[in-house]
Amino acid sequence: MNQPRRQAYLTLIESLLTWDSDEQTAILQANLELLDDDFAEYLREWATETLPNFDADKAKNRAQILYNLNNAFSSLQQGSRRSNIEIAIACLDIGLTIFTRAAYSEKWAINQNSLGAAYSRRMKGDKGDNLETAIKFYEAALQVRTRQAFPEDWAMTQNNLAIAYYSRIKGDKGENLERAIKFYEAALQVYTRQPFPENWAMIQKNLAATYTKRIKGDRGDNLERAIKFYEAALQVRTRAAFPENWADTQNNLATAYSQRIKGDKDENIERALAFYEAALQVRTREAFPENWADTQNNLGEAYRNRIKGDKGDNLERAIAFYEAALQVRTRAAFPQDWADTQNNLAIAYYSRIKGDKGDNLERAIAFYEAALQVRTREAFPEKWADTQNNLAAAYRNRIKGDKGDNLERAIAFYEAALQVRTHEAFPEKWADTQNNLANAYFDRIKGDRGENIERAIKCYEVALEFRTPTTLPLYCLQTGRNLGNLGWRESLWETAIFGYEKAIEAVEQTREWVTSQTRKRQIIEENLNIYEKMMQSCINHQQYHKAVQTVERSKSRYLVELFTNSEIYPKTATDTEKQQLQNLRRQIATSQQLLETETPSPLPLSPPLTKGGPGGVPDDSPSQRTTQTRSLSPESFQQQKAKLETTLQQLAQLLEQIKQREPEFSLTQKVEPIDITQFQQTLNTETAIVEWYIGGGGHGGTAPTGGFAFIITRDSIKPLTYTTTEIAELETWKNNYLDEYRDKNTNQTWQNTLSQKLEKLSEILRLNEIIAHISPNCKQLILVPHRYLHLFPLHALPFTSETRFKQKTNFRGYLLDGFPAGVKYAPSLQLLQLVKNRITTRNSPPPNQQQLFALQNPTEDLFNADMEVETIKTRFNPHQILLKKQATKTALNDNRENLSNTSYLHFSCHGVFNFDNPLLSSLVLADSLEPTLEINPPQPPLSKGGLEENTFAEGGLEGDRLETKRYVTLRSGRKAIPEKCLTLREIFAELQLPQCNLVTLSACETGLTDSTAMTDEYIGLPSGFLYAGSMNVVSSLWAVDDFATAILMIKFYQELPDADSVALALNAAQNWMRGVSEEDFRVWVRLLNLDKKSGQSVELWLASSSEEQPFREPKYWAAFCATGY
Structure with a gap:
């Protein structure tokens, strides 16, 4: 320090002492x-x-000026922050030579508090020691600043002491944070929102930061x-009133969302990005360079972990943000922050996709090693351990150097971190x-392989003691999958099952926290490889019950949750409130599902990397998803959105009323997986179930994986495994089947070759082998298809069998021939169980009093629908028919009370399945057709679907795909308005059939579901009517022949009274139909006493057929299936 420098210092001091505090900052900046x-x-x-030469008053004045200068230096953003803080400490130390506790106790306490703040921020010296010093100063201040004498000052020092314990390095970290929380809560005893809104908001923000870091x-x-x-802090810290504090809280709120466990991970990160970017509106580099750099670093973290967008591009952006932060966070000015960003930059390069992986x-x-120059174990033990962990991950995956040596170094770094x-x-x-x-030991080359595997298993297991499905599901998913994969690769099936089960529980917890039904399904899809490996592991270990349970858990549980939660009511609710709850939640569930299919889908959930640095390597990369086209017009979309918001408000108001009486009430409950052993005990000894699982290619990839069929009886479960080759063959068959059906140029070929196609499907599914596993004593068969098998x-x-029937040594026939008590379908075992449970609550009327409610030919272009309904209704008394023009949506709504008492509901009309948005699938009613000027009279339709372009193609809608698609086009060329049809959405939301035994959908394609989903999403008209309350639904799988359908329905209802x-x-009617001769058919028709018009229709149809058995081909009788109990 030379003489000119000393003179310059003196001149600056004299200037600072001369000018008032308003001018001091300008002097400092100059x-x-x-x-x-x-x-x-x-x-x-x-x-x-100098000070000893002043009298008491002048000395006091200088001490006060020095205190003010401390504030100026502490808040000065320009220059060296390190030196600014040292000068502030000097100002306070000097002030304490005047402001002694004996002479000026209050000012002494103020300086003690300020020294605590300065040492908390101090960069010079050991960070841990500085914080201990800060705590001592705060505690000294509290000797004077008692709550009784100086409540506000006491509260402020409580807050500051909390900050010091929050940052404390020495002592137990968890205990330090608990003490910080207690100090904050103490401060809030004084700093209430009124009359201290700013301080209240500050402590709200500080408490938030502490809970973000909390260990306990x-x-x-x-x-x-x-x-x-x-x-809460942002209620006071608005941008208009407190822009700097607002930005600070925006930044911190972003950090909390980036770390959030509950909710959807990708949505949380997107919210974090939005909050960070909002903070930068105030935190500019020019005005707040240090804070700007903090947020740049945080944006790097968010982009590094981002799920949406291209992963490679996200990592490049993260690197750019880190490098921007380092423009301010230099080692000289901010060594700790510099080291933090070096560590983060290292993580980004570890994960980087672009560039050479080895480089x-x-x-x-290199970046990790640079960070360790500051992050020493002595100064920053926690951060030192973080970087040791990260450096280990880098060496574990290192390409350059000897692989064995790299793994040994990785293990050494991990073990160092654990110290x-x-x-x-x-x-x-x-x-x-x-x-x-555990990952490192599993990969280890040196040492005994068996011992390495044992150590890896042990490490995974102890990690899972903390990484539980309910508390840290994403990390539990990672470790559970890692442990499962270890067991899978080493053929340690118990280990594999334990790991995969934990992972599946974590997937289900993550799914439960997400509100979007679309996202819930995607979460399962992204982790299907875990479910599939779990199934195979269970089979290999002969835990067949758990394998079947896993099949059920792999399915979309939307319907199961709807069924289960529809029965939850508050204990204190009145009948009116229960009805309101039922109506509101059904409307909300269907509106949400409808709107979600109109919104672009988020990208998949990537498996998380190890916190603080990568370490767990995921099995496969998740696939990208495309957005969906809209099926609603913009106006309809906005109307649905507004309707949903109104319904949500109504539900919130109703719940608030109920919760005042019953605070513990929850509208939903967690649906537990089905207990397969218990379910088997509900089966009789003459029933068998075949449940399929078609592999989904792991994370939704196109490459098929294998599949399974499970033959389930009361006493046993027998698995059958399909190879990847067989599933690939099934995929090819499926595509050819659907392509021929969809194309009107090849649809006739599809019809003519349907028998051969079904023969081939039987061969692919190895139906003969499945049947061989079923005892001849089983009289009833329940089929539980999976994915596109529903179609x-x-x-x-x-099938052929030498053992199915004792009296027939070489039987050949259709599957329905092999089970005299019938073949029926169920969407899943869990839904089957839920439908069966309704029996205990039903008080059905006696058979002779069961009512039929039918809708007959609403569009008046299905000429055989009249013959069908007119004949069927004679078997019911009472019956109610909405005939032709009467069958409007208004009339249906007006008959809701009658529908609630109906035992049999019959629709004989047009139907359409919407593949773009299944909830818009419709039954076409009267008054739904747009008026049209007909130049040529319409020709009689060949099918009850009435669609010119059949509905497998683009949801049954023809024309330009850029249109809003608000119409269903019939074969006649006329268009039906969905708002005037009965849609699946309305069935889910509004229709109630508490006494209904059967809904018959005598229309086209009413049994279809979405065939493209990787999970088993059984959303179609049958599921809607099951949810509405029906025990059974009869529906069709293709565009059915109008006349043949009428005949099948009439025969079906004839068989119904005597059938079990x-x-x-239905099976009996189908068997009769395919085998009846023309002569016997004519005899049967005469007994129906049909009117003249119907009789002519019969003759016309028979004249067009040259077959002795006119309905022998499956296209006439096989489309209809029975779903339910």
């Missing part, structure tokens, strides 16, 4: 080159020489509390490193 550590030293010398308690719950505290890993290692990352001090990070260490008439598959089940009556 003399930044003088503000260094030497200035702090000179300031102390000056005070020692449930991690997910802690983060939810943090978010609530931040949101990226070398750069990552600090103990279960007691940092349980979450301890679990992370245990998971990573095919499995009951009409041919709906399925048996």
